[in-house]
Amino acid sequence: MEIINEMRVMFLSKSENESFSRVAAASFISPLDPTVSELVEIKTAVSEAVSNAIIHGYDGTIGVVTLEMRILDTRTVEITVTDQGKGIPDIEKAKEPLFTTKPDEERAGMGFTVMETFMDSMEIDSAPDKGTRIMMKKSLTTDLT
Numbered sequence: 001m002e003i004i005n006e007m008r009v010m011f012l013s014k015s016e017n018e019s020f021s022r023v024a025a026a027s028f029i030s031p032l033d034p035t036v037s038e039l040v041e042i043k044t045a046v047s048e049a050v051s052n053a054i055i056h057g058y059d060g061t062i063g064v065v066t067l068e069m070r071i072l073d074t075r076t077v078e079i080t081v082t083d084q085g086k087g088i089p090d091i092e093k094a095k096e097p098l099f100t101t102k103p104d105e106e107r108a109g110m111g112f113t114v115m116e117t118f119m120d121s122m123e124i125d126s127a128p129d130k131g132t133r134i135m136m137k138k139s140l141t142t143d144l145t
């Protein structure tokens with residue numbers, strides 16, 4: 001697939017950077033003229049992955065979160081969110097709807113379910129004490145006008 005554009009931003013694992021990541025993602029894909037629902041879905045998937053890196057990956061410590069985005073073949077958006085935090089011991093378990101390791105902190109355990117629902121594909125690469133990488137792809141609808 002041809003790379004039309006790509007970007008990478010790195011930021012500290014502070015809660016205010018969840019909204020920064022949403023704005024950065026929305027801004028990067030705006031030349032594609034996404035529909036309102038595509039825009040909401042991509043912003044939501046990005047912020048779920050970024051909040052997981054901040055809350056679970058770094059868990060109160062400060063580290064670096066990396067958001068990378070690519071536009072492939074004109075209308076496919078590829079998103080990667082990486083942390084070097086504590087990692088996920090059981091990926092299949094973590095993906096289950098309603099599974100959360102922080103039930104006491106208003107976590108719904110729906111982050112991975114939301115990412116899988118809103119994007120065309122999602123892959124998790126994680127190892128305990130090494131960190132986590134989430135890769136997601138979504139092809140935007142073609143504007144026929």
Ligand SMILES: Nc1ncnc2c1ncn2[C@@H]1O[C@H](COP(=O)(O)OP(=O)(O)O)[C@@H](O)[C@H]1O
Pocket residue numbers: 048052053054056057058083085086087088094095099100101102107108109110111112113132
């Ligand atoms: N980046 C990450 N680093 C470490 N653990 C993670 C990460 N992302 C997700 N997890 C684990 O997967 C679980 C499920 O994530 P998610 O579906 O987003 O639910 P929630 O964030 O509400 O707990 C989390 O509770 C956590 O244990």
Ligand SMILES: [Mg+2]
Pocket residue numbers: 048051052110111112
């Ligand atoms: Mg989550």
